[in-house]
Amino acid sequence: MQSIPVDTTRLGVLRCAVGPEPKIADFESKQVKKDREGNTVYTVAVTVRQDGRRVSVIEIAVSGEPKGVVEGSEVRVTGLEAFAWAMGDRHGISFRAAAITPVLASSATAGKGGGA
Numbered sequence: 001m002q003s004i005p006v007d008t009t010r011l012g013v014l015r016c017a018v019g020p021e022p023k024i025a026d027f028e029s030k031q032v033k034k035d036r037e038g039n040t041v042y043t044v045a046v047t048v049r050q051d052g053r054r055v056s057v058i059e060i061a062v063s064g065e066p067k068g069v070v071e072g073s074e075v076r077v078t079g080l081e082a083f084a085w086a087m088g089d090r091h092g093i094s095f096r097a098a099a100i101t102p103v104l105a106s107s108a109t110a111g112k113g114g115g116a
Contacts, residue, residue: 003081006095011048016073017057018045020066020100035063044069044100046077058095066100074103 008014020042025033033041041061049055060077069075079098085091 003083003096006080006082008077008080010050012050014075014077015047016044016069016071016075016100017047019071020044020062020069023061037063039063040065042066044075046075046100060095060097060100062097062100068102069100070102076101076103 021044023033023041023043025031035041041063042065043059043061044066045057045059047055047057060080066075077097077100081096083094083096085094
């Protein structure tokens with residue numbers, strides 16, 4: 001499966017819509033998905049809003065639990081890749097990232113004059 005790098009600087013503000021949840025590999029046995037090193041793979045739903053466009057939600061898989069990422073918080077996604085997939089008559093795009101980290105409020109508002 002070929003990966004396509006995604007330029008996150010063009011995606012606008014990224015916010016956590018649903019906090020990190022372990023990705024399920026087998027729904028019958030409830031087995032959690034692991035990466036090659038044995039780390040649990042988590043999914044995080046992230047809202048994407050480019051200027052003048054509607055909000056989209058994408059689910060991003062990441063190895064290891066993203067610490068400090070909570071619903072509603074602005075996040076930084078590092079090493080985002082997209083993968084096209086097909087299974088029978090179903091197809092879509094999945095996303096994987098090297099890391100998802102919270103954007104600290106102080107750095108997000110620095111230089112903007114504060115206020116609401």
